[in-house]
Amino acid sequence: MDQFVIQGGSRLKGTVRIGGSKNAALPIMAATLLAEGPCVIRNVPDLMDVRTMSKLMGELGASVTRQPDGALRIVVEEESNSHARYELVSQMRAGICVLGPLLAKRRKARVSMPGGCAIGARPVNLHLRGLEALGAQIELQSGDIVATGKKLLGASVFLGGPFGSTVTGTANTMMAATLAEGTTVIECAACEPEIVDLADFLNAMGARVSGAGGPRLVIEGVQRLRGTEFAVIPDRIEAGTFMIAAAITNGEVALSQARLDHMVAVTDTLRQIGAIVDASDGGAVVSSTRRLNPVDVTTLPYPGFPTDLQAQAMALLCLADGNSAITEKIYPDRFIHVAELLRMGADIRKEGPTAIVTGVKRLIGAPVMASDLRASAALVLAGLVARGRTTVQRVYHIDRGYERIETKLQALGADIQRVNDKDSQ
Ligand code: EPU
Numbered sequence: 092m093d094q095f096v097i098q099g100g101s102r103l104k105g106t107v108r109i110g111g112s113k114n115a116a117l118p119i120m121a122a123t124l125l126a127e128g129p130c131v132i133r134n135v136p137d138l139m140d141v142r143t144m145s146k147l148m149g150e151l152g153a154s155v156t157r158q159p160d161g162a163l164r165i166v167v168e169e170e171s172n173s174h175a176r177y178e179l180v181s182q183m184r185a186g187i188c189v190l191g192p193l194l195a196k197r198r199k200a201r202v203s204m205p206g207g208c209a210i211g212a213r214p215v216n217l218h219l220r221g222l223e224a225l226g227a228q229i230e231l232q233s234g235d236i237v238a239t240g241k242k243l244l245g246a247s248v249f250l251g252g253p254f255g256s257t258v259t260g261t262a263n264t265m266m267a268a269t270l271a272e273g274t275t276v277i278e279c280a281a282c283e284p285e286i287v288d289l290a291d292f293l294n295a296m297g298a299r300v301s302g303a304g305g306p307r308l309v310i311e312g313v314q315r316l317r318g319t320e321f322a323v324i325p326d327r328i329e330a331g332t333f334m335i336a337a338a339i340t341n342g343e344v345a346l347s348q349a350r351l352d353h354m355v356a357v358t359d360t361l362r363q364i365g366a367i368v369d370a371s372d373g374g375a376v377v378s379s380t381r382r383l384n385p386v387d388v389t390t391l392p393y394p395g396f397p398t399d400l401q402a403q404a405m406a407l408l409c410l411a412d413g414n415s416a417i418t419e420k421i422y423p424d425r426f427i428h429v430a431e432l433l434r435m436g437a438d439i440r441k442e443g444p445t446a447i448v449t450g451v452k453r454l455i456g457a458p459v460m461a462s463d464l465r466a467s468a469a470l471v472l473a474g475l476v477a478r479g480r481t482t483v484q485r486v487y488h489i490d491r492g493y494e495r496i497e498t499k500l501q502a503l504g505a506d507i508q509r510v511n512d513k514d515s516q
Pocket of ligand 1: 185257260464
């Protein structure tokens with residue numbers, strides 16, 4: 092198993108290119124199951140989750156190949172197997188995104204129930220509500236969701252839950268509705284840029300989706316969808332992680348190919364903390380003065396502050412000059428990183444879904460354990476600024492969602508090495 096060994100203290104300086112969005116690419120890959128003919132998708136990051144999704148697509152009869160120019164070519168060659176197995180869906184919850192396309196195109200789907208993960212329970216009741224509204228029959232068999240629907244019919248459905256809408260639930264319902272007969276209206280749809288990107292992709296295939304980016308999606312069903320070419324949006328969470336890396340190391344980092352318009356809450360929060368964020372042509376430049384102000388951060392559905400940057404923001408606020416309150420309104424249990432940051436000398440007190448972070452003068456390097464993708468990124472950020480050596484174990488979590496993070500950080504001047512556990516003993 093690989094680990095990162097980080098020697099803290101380097102100021103990051105230089106330019107980093109932001110890759111394509113993981114959370115846009117994965118549902119778009121699943122959506123190719125709807126197409127008749129090949130799809131070519133550009134700007135798909137080379138990540139563990141993308142490889143897992145490629146494997147799943149392969150089992151479902153699609154051929155997925157990386158072209159010499161880096162684009163992913165996906166063509167469905169046969170449709171006999173519609174079973175997304177537990178072994179794959181349990182590795183990557185976005186596997187649930189094949190449910191809507193399989194049901195719509197093949198009239199049946201069997202997809203393993205994903206189950207919980209390190210960030211909380213993560214139910215799928217809203218996905219099922221969306222598909223049932225279109226007329227699907229759904230039952231649970233041996234831990235699998237079995238969905239059938241000879242004919243899907245357009246309908247109105249409300250996808251709000253106790254924590255707001257659902258991103259992949261909106262994706263599943265929208266994808267299924269593209270081939271339903273009649274018009275579907277999704278109320279309380281997720282407004283995330285990844286949903287807009289998926290709607291743009293579906294429309295490029297010949298679908299008729301309008302309203303994406305707002306809470307009301309209208310989908311007029313069509314008979315068939317064709318293959319198309321498409322480029323995925325930049326990853327706003329990778330971009331935010333590098334912005335925080337610049338701020339926490341008191342550095343100056345230019346992001347290329349980033350979409351600042353997708354990051355209004357993050358930019359606002361970083362500016363309140365004291366970072367300087369300037370838009371540049373095709374990206375942004377982030378630098379920081381020495382002093383970090385405390386702020387209160389509440390994670391919310393888009394356009395609010397993203398839960399996927401909560402842990403990284405916490406690492407930064409550990410060094411602010413005062414108390415910050417970080418409240419998690421999407422995943423109230425997404426705080427596993429707190430215990431690891433405490434091992435590095437942070438001062439954090441948890442009260443329900445809120446963490447009170449009292450800034451300390453410095454963090455101190457320590458061996459820490461990655462528990463989920465974004466928590467691991469937070470530990471890397473803390474390691475970059477900590478005094479001495481930090482080892483982050485189980486970095487396979489970070490490889491799920493960040494492409495070569497250590498190489499990108501090294502290019503900015505960070506002292507970070509990937510070593511195999513065995514080599515380091
Ligand atoms: N929820 C329900 N019922 C459902 C679905 C969700 O109650 O049927 C609840 C969840 O428990 C949560 C909230 O609704 O409290 C929002 O969950 P959502 O369904 O939007 O999350 P998701 O679609 O499973 C995506 C991202 C996550 C990101 C969340 C929130 C992908 C592949 N994953 O998950 O990304 O945290 O939206 O923005 O798009 C990550 O990249 O590290 C990651 C976890």
